[in-house]
Amino acid sequence: MGLLAGQALGMTVPRTDKKLMVLAETDGCFADGLSVVTGCWLGRRTLRLLDHGKVAATFVEVRTGQAVRIAPHTDLRTRVRAGRVDGEKRWDAYMNAYQTWNDQELFTVTPVRLTFDLAAVISVNGKRVLCNACGEEIINEREVRHGEVVLCRDCAGERYWQ
Structure with a gap:
């Protein structure tokens, strides 16, 4: 294939x-x-x-x-x-x-x-921000932005774990 x-x-x-x-x-x-x-x-x-x-x-x-x-x-x-x-x-x-x-x-x-x-999807290598809620680092432009608030996907409600 x-x-x-x-x-x-x-x-x-x-x-x-x-x-x-x-x-x-x-x-x-x-x-x-x-x-x-x-x-x-x-x-x-x-x-x-x-x-x-x-x-x-x-x-x-x-x-x-x-x-x-x-x-x-x-x-x-x-x-x-x-x-x-x-x-x-x-x-x-x-x-x-x-x-x-x-x-x-x-x-x-x-x-x-x-x-x-x-x-x-490819994103830009080296892009890093911190989640305003949990403080964890987010790479490759995978953050969710609500105005000035930056959230990881987990804190934005897309969590796959409890």
Whole structure:
């Protein structure tokens, strides 16, 4: 999927710069695989997790905003199971298909337009402010502003913990 994204966007992968961003739609080994192939990592701020529970990802050329969403064909698992050789384990059948089928048999590639401000997600490195309520530091322009009051998302009511 990551190699196909590179082709679709006209970019070599893996990347060592920050010109590619990946929006992974599930976590776990799928997201790890995307990182290895693309060079995009959470720690480099070039991989984002949008957990929709889908084995799919959107790949964005950061300079231009060009983006493609790549997902397995909806009938992929059914086709793999239908082609299994007698006695072949399901996992082995999937692995064989992933390694031998062409990209068009495996994936859909859809050009997409992001519905959020990419520049705001990327932000500016080194921006830091303190929350007026709890005093904790907020980085990467993730604060919530109410006039002159600066709040972290937790103090602004977006807390995910109690």
